[in-house]
Amino acid sequence: MITVTNSExxxxxxxxxxxxxxxxxxxxxxYERLDSGEYHICAGREAALIxxxxxxxxxxxxxxxxxxxxxxxxxxxxxxxDSLIDKPMIKQSxxxxxxxxxxxxxxxxxxxxxxxxxxxxxxxxxxxxERLTAALGENRGGYYTFPTPESMANADTEFYKMLGAGYxxxxxxxxxxxxxxxxxxxxxxxxxxxxxxxxxxSLSGVGSKVADCVLLFSYGRKDVFPVDTWIKxxxxxxxxxxxxxxxxxxxxxxxxxxxxxxxxxxxxxxHRGGAI
DNA sequence: TCCCAGGCAAGGC
DNA sequence: GCCTTGCATGGG
Numbered sequence: 403m404i405t406v407t408n409s410e411x412x413x414x415x416x417x418x419x420x421x422x423x424x425x426x427x428x429x430x431x432x433y434e435r436l437d438s439g440e441y442h443i444c445a446g447r448e449a450a451l452i453x454x455x456x457x458x459x460x461x462x463x464x465x466x467x468x469x470x471x472x473x474x475x476x477x478x479x480x481x482x483x484d485s486l487i488d489k490p491m492i493k494q495s496x497x498x499x500x501x502x503x504x505x506x507x508x509x510x511x512x513x514x515x516x517x518x519x520x521x522x523x524x525x526x527x528x529x530x531x532e533r534l535t536a537a538l539g540e541n542r543g544g545y546y547t548f549p550t551p552e553s554m555a556n557a558d559t560e561f562y563k564m565l566g567a568g569y570x571x572x573x574x575x576x577x578x579x580x581x582x583x584x585x586x587x588x589x590x591x592x593x594x595x596x597x598x599x600x601x602x603x604s605l606s607g608v609g610s611k612v613a614d615c616v617l618l619f620s621y622g623r624k625d626v627f628p629v630d631t632w633i634k635x636x637x638x639x640x641x642x643x644x645x646x647x648x649x650x651x652x653x654x655x656x657x658x659x660x661x662x663x664x665x666x667x668x669x670x671x672x673h674r675g676g677a678i
Numbered sequence: 679t680c681c682c683a684g685g686c687a688a689g690g691c
Numbered sequence: 692g693c694c695t696t697g698c699a700t701g702g703g
Contacts, residue, residue, distance in 0.1 A: 516684075519683090519684050519685085520683090520686060521682090521684090521698080522684080522699095523683040523684090523700095523702060523703090524683080524684075524702095525703090526683080526700070527683090527684085530700095566699085566700060567699080568699030569686090569697090570698095570699080573686080573687095606686095606687090607685090607687090609686050609687080612684085612686080628684065629684090630683090630684035631683065631684070631685085632683090632684070646693090647685090670684075674684085
C-alpha cells in the first residue's frame with residue numbers, strides 16, 4: 403500500500419520498492435547512503451530522505467507530488483515482473499533486484515549524467531556530478547539543484563576538465579550549448595522511440611548506449627536495451643554468441659519485447675552486483 | 679601497479 | 692556501412 407500526505411510517502415514492505423536496489427542499480431548518481439541506512443536523494447531541484455522502518459519505507463520530502471511521479475508509483479511492477487519472469491535468464495535477477503523501480507528523471511540531468519558515464523565507473527561519475535552541482539547548482543540549504551542548461555553552457559571545457567570530466571569536457575560544453583540554444587528536449591517525447599533515439603544521438607557525446615539510457619530513465623521508454631560493457635561481457639555467451647554491441651542490443655530487445663528496459667535493469671543490477 | 683569503467687567520435691577501409 | 696583506435700581520469 404502506498405499512502406501520500408503533504409510531507410511523506412509511505413510504502414508498505416509488500417510493495418515492489420527497495421531503496422538499495424533503486425539507487426544502486428546504476429540508473430541514477432545523486433544519492434547518498436547514510437550510516438543510518440537511510441538514503442538521501444537529489445533530483446532536479448528537489449530532495450528527499452528515505453527512511454526504513456520495520457513495516458514500511460517513508461519518503462520524507464516537501465514535494466510528495468514530485469516524488470510520487472519520480473518513483474513511478476503509478477506503475478504496477480508486479481504486473482511487469484509477471485510478464486517477464488518466464489523469459490530467459492531473468493528469474494534470478496528478479497529474485498535479487500525485484501525491488502527496482504525505473505525512476506522518472508529530469509531529462510537534462512539524465513542526459514548530462516550519462517554523457518559523463520561513458521567509459522567511466524560509477525564512483526567517478528558520482529564524484530564528477532557532485533562537483534558539477536556544487537559549482538553550478540543552486541544551494542538550497544543542504545543540497546544543490548542540478549545546473550540549468552544555460553549555466554552549463556556558460557562554462558568552458560577547462561571548467562569541466564577541472565571537475566575531472568576528462569575528454570568528455572568537450573561533449574558537455576557542446577551539448578549544454580545545444581540545449582541552451584534551442585534543442586528542445588521535451589519535444590523529443592513526441593517522437594517514436596527510433597526517431598527519438600536518432601534525435602538524441604545528434605547531441606555531442608550521445609551514442610547508442612547513452613541515448614538508450616536517457617530514453618529509459620527520463621522519457622519512460624521501455625522498448626530500449628542499453629548495452630554496456632557488463633551486459634556485453636555477461637551476455638555474449640548467453641545471446642547465442644551474438645556479441646557485437648548492436649546485434650546484441652537488437653537480439654535482447656526482441657527477446658524481452660515491450661518491457662525490455664525493465665529486463666535490462668534487473669539483469670544489469672544482478673550481474674554487475676555479482677549476485678549471479 | 680595496472681586494468682578498467684553504464685562509450686563515443688573520428689578515421690580507415 | 693562496419694571495424695579499429697585514441698581517449699582523460701582515478702577507483703580498486
